[in-house]
Amino acid sequence: MDYDKVEVPTEGSKIEATGEDELSVPDDPIIPIIYGDGVGSDVGPAAQTVLEAAAEATGREINWMRLYAGEAAREKYGENLPDETVEAIREHRVAIKGPLTTPVGAGFRSLNVALRKKLDLYANVRPTYHLDGVPSPVSEPEQMDMVTFRENTEDVYAGIEWEAGTDEVEQVKEFVEEDMGADDVIHDGPVGIGVKPISEFGSKRLVRRAIDYALEHDRDSVTLVHKGNIMKFTEGQFRDWGYEVADEEYGEEVITEDTLWEERDGEAPEDAVVVNDRIADNMLQQVLTRTDQYDVLATMNLNGDYISDACGAQIGGLGIAPGANFGDGRMLAEPVHGSAPKYEGQDKVNPTAIILSGRMMLEYLGWTDAADLVRDAVEETISSGRVTYDLERQLEDAEKLATSEFAEAVVENINDLA
Known part of the structure; x- marks a missing residue:
């Protein structure tokens, strides 16, 4: 596919489908990434750094393809969820994204939900496990x-759903009460129905x-x-x-x-x-x-x-919790937490959730050795007391790191463990 505002890496190979839910994964795949809104501008690059290091430590290479959704897409395209973004993930099959905020009146109830639906990513998978050293x-x-x-x-x-006070909600109410015989269920006066x-x-x-x-x-x-x-x-x-x-x-x-x-x-x-x-x-x-x-x-x-x-x-909160969305022959990794806009650009928040979401992506690629390196290196970093502010304030004698510094510390441990 030809893209208008997306820069396709000049190196790297596409992941191809070999069956309904089977992929052929090269050692140098092109992987789309959406940094996301709010703290996504901090945690997205941090995850990139860690995942690149894990791939390189196991003899592989990730070629990143930057995509846009949310605020960055509004600036670049004038809309929240460009067709190019959806089609690039559909074409390249495996991607990772940070948190997205849906502005009021944006046309979607949720950009995250819209992406999942458009790509038929029907299973949101959230593994929850404790890492040594994380306060609980x-x-x-x-x-x-x-x-x-x-x-x-x-x-x-x-x-x-239909909003209270609209003609549509009155039609639904009439249908439910008169045609379906549920006349004692819905209260009189303004009511929303879903x-x-x-x-x-x-x-x-x-x-x-x-x-x-x-x-x-x-x-x-x-x-x-x-x-x-x-x-x-x-x-x-x-x-x-x-x-x-x-x-x-x-x-x-x-x-x-x-x-x-x-x-x-x-x-x-x-x-x-x-x-x-x-x-x-x-x-x-x-x-x-x-x-x-x-x-x-x-x-x-x-x-x-x-x-x-x-x-x-x-297990320590949403700053630790990973997640990913799976369809048949496709996946989109994303952390469980939201965009936390008040911390945007402060290089402050914990990137562990998106890093471990990236670990799920590596597992889906079949790179279990790289995935294990990521988990072990993150755990080693946290258990040694080198953590971001959210954990540092709960621990004694911990070293407070910026988002980018935490990613660099994880990379150091990846290289030591490899």
Whole structure:
């Protein structure tokens, strides 16, 4: 594809698809990067520095392709999400981005959600694990090692809603009350109404991806998290469709919790994944009180947002928490945290979340040696007390580093560990 305002690297090779969810990855791939808004201008380059070093330490090279979204895109294109940005990620298949802020009246409810939908990146994956040396509000943060698979395209994040006082909301209200017989549900006066779509297609492909991950990474369980006791035909249906995937598609590799106890007295077969389910509000309690009993969580969009943030609090906060969005043969890495505009350009904030999101990108490329280097080097840097301000103020005798200095310290440790 020819690009108007994007500079394509003169060196490097494209990642190519060899199957529906299989890639051919060269040793010198072109990787698109969006720095993002607010602190993205600080953490984006920091992540670049670290990921470049890990690639070079393992005999590879990343050729960065700078893309624009949010404020930088408004300056360059006069719009928030240019077609060039979307098409470049679609063409090159693997990318990384920093946080984006959606301005009021910008045309999208969320630029992050818009990117995921346009590229059909249907699985938002958030691994939550503790790094040695990171202060935590819980006494045993090392027990936290969960991966949340959050459906990206449906639920209330689909953005199907009508504003109070509009003709449209009155039409929907009339339809619900008169045509559907729910005349005792909606209060009189101004009201906003939204629709919560949950499909068999979207639910099953998300659960399938979670089970595949559990099998590939030797995880013991996949927990379907839902509020199906109340929302029986949306979240309850998600639960039922999830069990259908487990029952019908995996044979002896997967066993449900009911079968586990009814037929095997709680003894799981060796190398099998147990699929169970939990009510969402109970799950928010159990990630704290029974942390070590859960491995992989599969859930809908809003539940996944709440639960992954709650898990992130146990390992030191969102400045540590990585994430990535996956589709079939595509991925876009992005940290869980927001853009924090008041810290923009101060070279101050913690870049660990986007660096570890980049680690997920390296794993997706099949560069597990480089990915392991990143994790180990970040952990070594933090455990030695060389940290950014957010951690330094919680630790004794720590050395406070700027964002860029922290990245340089991680690179030093990558080179020492390689």
